[in-house]
Amino acid sequence: MHSPLLAGLGLGLSLIIAIGAQNAFVLRQGLRREHVFWVVAICALSDAVLIGLGIWGLGAIIESADVLLVVVRIGGAAFLIWYGVRSAMRAWRPGTLNAESSGSALPLRSAVATVLALTWLNPHVYLDTVVLLGSIGATYGDSRWLFGLGAMLGSVVWFTALGYGSRLLRPLFAKPIAWRILDAGIALVMFAIATSLLLGL
Incomplete structure (x- = not known):
């Protein structure tokens, strides 16, 4: 039986590392070496709060209803x-990542306000962390807290690596093929987890 901690880590990472506005901003700040600690900390802490709400709030409610649990598995897999599929399409037809590292310095207050807005005003973050991770976490019963811990760990690992490691990856991610490989990997992980959910019915 696979570990709930590793399952949470894998799903958390897969959801977080999809290319988007938040990641582009973290990457940009990392390339510029501006307020990296605060940007990474806010992203990781926000994810921890949202994942916790899902695991210990919505997840517990869904767990109490067997029929809802089946619906959650099917809905989560879908x-x-x-x-x-969306990740695979990005890998097939990649877009342009806007992580411009030039321009004037961004004040700390502006950086904090920007990362908070990109995190809390994004409707997808609630679907991914509260609803999806919370619901899937509920399927692990008493071990759901391990699943949530794994997802939180995935957030910390990813944002830390992106924020502090981006300066080393700048030459690599200047090439579209790197993002295509990344998106292809995300697609494979998503399909694998969806299959495991459906097989668990």
């Missing part, structure tokens, strides 16, 4: 398949 969402993951859709997400995987």
